[in-house]
Amino acid sequence: MITRRKLLMLLPAAAFAWKYVLAGTPEISPNYNRSEHWWGMLLDIDKCIGCGNCVRGCATENKVPDGYFRTWVERYHVSDWHQETPQVDSPNGGKDGFPPSTAVDGKNFFVPKMCNHCVDSPCTQVCPVGATFDSPDGVVLVDSSYCVGCRYCIQACPYGCRFLHPTTHTAEKCSLCYHRITKGLTTACCENCPTGARQLANLKNPADPIHEFLKTHSVQVLKPYLATGAKAYYHDLDGSVR
Amino acid sequence: MRVSKFKDAEHLVRLAVVCAIVLVVFLLVRAHFIPKSFGEYGHYRGNALAELSSKPISYAGHQACEDCHADVLEVKKTGKHAGVNCEACHGPLAKHAEDPGSVVPQLPDTAVLCARCHEANIAKPKWFPQVVSKEHSGGEVCKSCHVPHSPLQQPGDKKS
Numbered sequence: 018m019i020t021r022r023k024l025l026m027l028l029p030a031a032a033f034a035w036k037y038v039l040a041g042t043p044e045i046s047p048n049y050n051r052s053e054h055w056w057g058m059l060l061d062i063d064k065c066i067g068c069g070n071c072v073r074g075c076a077t078e079n080k081v082p083d084g085y086f087r088t089w090v091e092r093y094h095v096s097d098w099h100q101e102t103p104q105v106d107s108p109n110g111g112k113d114g115f116p117p118s119t120a121v122d123g124k125n126f127f128v129p130k131m132c133n134h135c136v137d138s139p140c141t142q143v144c145p146v147g148a149t150f151d152s153p154d155g156v157v158l159v160d161s162s163y164c165v166g167c168r169y170c171i172q173a174c175p176y177g178c179r180f181l182h183p184t185t186h187t188a189e190k191c192s193l194c195y196h197r198i199t200k201g202l203t204t205a206c207c208e209n210c211p212t213g214a215r216q217l218a219n220l221k222n223p224a225d226p227i228h229e230f231l232k233t234h235s236v237q238v239l240k241p242y243l244a245t246g247a248k249a250y251y252h253d254l255d256g257s258v259r
Numbered sequence: 260m261r262v263s264k265f266k267d268a269e270h271l272v273r274l275a276v277v278c279a280i281v282l283v284v285f286l287l288v289r290a291h292f293i294p295k296s297f298g299e300y301g302h303y304r305g306n307a308l309a310e311l312s313s314k315p316i317s318y319a320g321h322q323a324c325e326d327c328h329a330d331v332l333e334v335k336k337t338g339k340h341a342g343v344n345c346e347a348c349h350g351p352l353a354k355h356a357e358d359p360g361s362v363v364p365q366l367p368d369t370a371v372l373c374a375r376c377h378e379a380n381i382a383k384p385k386w387f388p389q390v391v392s393k394e395h396s397g398g399e400v401c402k403s404c405h406v407p408h409s410p411l412q413q414p415g416d417k418k419s
Contacts, residue, residue: 028283049312066383068376070347077351078317092382118381125382150303160307196314208318211343211376212387 049199054154055221056193057248058204059230060129062255064214067092067127072112074209078194085180086110087191088131088206095257096123103257128251128258129215131206132157132178132191133239136246140170140179140190149188155220155248156195161187175243193217220248318346319356327359331408338409339388348372348407369401 019027067090075081075088090111094104108115111127118125138157141149148164151157164187171179171188179190194204198217202208207215218227230236230252237254238247251258299305324345325332335341346352348367355362370392379389390396396404406412 025279025283028287051308063384063386066376066387067380070375074318074347074351094382114375114378115380115382117379120381126384127382147297147303150301150307152308153300158307158311160304160311162310163304163307192311195308195311197316197318197320199312200316202316202318202320205318208320208344209347211340211347213342 048201051152051154053221054198054219056134056155056198057218057220057227057250058131058134058193058207059216059218059227059250059252061214061216062126062128062251062253064212065090065127065129066212066214067111067115068211069111069114070209070211071129071206071215072110074205075191076112078197078205079192081189082183084109085183085189086112087178087189088129090115091128091130092118092125093128093255093257094118094120094123094125095255100257124255124257126255128254129206130176130178131249132193133176133245133247133249134191134193136248137244139173139175139243139245143169143173145169152195156193156198157190158192158195159188159190161185161189164188175240175245176247218250316353317351319353321345323356324352334406334408338406339411340408369407370398373401373405373407
């Protein structure tokens with residue numbers, strides 16, 4: 018017969034055991050060592066033709082709902098002396114390409130945008146539940162099963178890279194195709210980019226061509242004054258880009 | 260009036276028992292709601308990493324295409340489209356790569372497809388080959404004059 022005393026003594030032990038019963042066994046990707054990777058992306062403005070292949074590829078790969086974007090392309094028009102007030106358009110995120118420009122003068126170019134996978138990401142810092150996190154291999158990810166949909170991270174991201182998924186009501190963002198890069202593939206946007214304007218980079222790999230590129234080209238990150246540690250490196254980025 | 264010391268002690272014991280029960284209930288609830296892997300790598304659920312990386316892919320990657328379609332690769336690598344990956348034009352074909360028999364890819368319409376990249380636009384970099392398709396071909400499909408895999412070749416040329 019179980020006494021009250023025995024029951025009370027058993028409860029903590031039972032609680033401890035139950036914790037292990039509830040948790041599943043984690044699946045680990047074979048042949049992928051997180052400590053050997055530190056992911057970033059190289060975006061070459063001089064190679065972007067605004068075809069929208071990256072936006073479509075991303076939407077297909079990651080089932081991004083219509084009207085929302087994990088990556089998008091902006092078209093800039095900077096007239097000669099209006100460096101600080103560029104005209105920017107991005108019809109449907111550039112998913113259907115761009116109509117002919119009305120501009121005939123000034124500077125015109127495309128800028129692909131995406132999550133910068135910041136080292137000191139503001140979005141991760143504000144998440145109250147630990148649903149958004151920096152992975153050990155340098156990718157900012159969202160655990161949608163843990164997200165409570167408070168939208169705090171959406172407001173915190175200075176690059177506007179996040180949105181609330183209209184059906185799951187959880188925060189969504191570029192995962193740098195974590196399901197692809199851990200399998201040895203490149204991201205969907207890089208796979209689809211016809212000109213090589215986007216290139217995935219493993220900064221921990223000394224043989225990665227990014228190192229040579231960073232050494233020999235002028236490279237910039239977006240909003241460097243925010244000290245977010247952005248790892249989306251832009252080549253040929255114009256000063257008017259925000 | 261004197262109060263018995265024994266009774267005072269009993270009150271304290273009851274209070275302690277209530278506190279202990281509250282503590283145990285708190286620990287139980289906490290253990291129930293915090294996933295086992297939380298905190299494994301940081302302030303997040305460690306299993307989320309494995310779950311995110313186990314999602315299925317839609318684009319097989321050019322390596323998978325080239326394993327079987329080496330003949331196309333031969334044509335492609337000599338031409339201007341050497342750097343364009345297969346699925347950039349042919350669409351997501353991971354299912355075809357997995358089971359080539361059951362999923363047969365559709366040939367893209369070159370009149371639409373080529374214009375996506377090559378239609379002239381002032382914002383495109385100057386080095387990139389661009390045409391105003393109305394003036395260039397007048398609605399003719401591009402592949403009547405260009406081999407899509409190597410666009411400077413004409414259909415019927417050797418190796419096309």
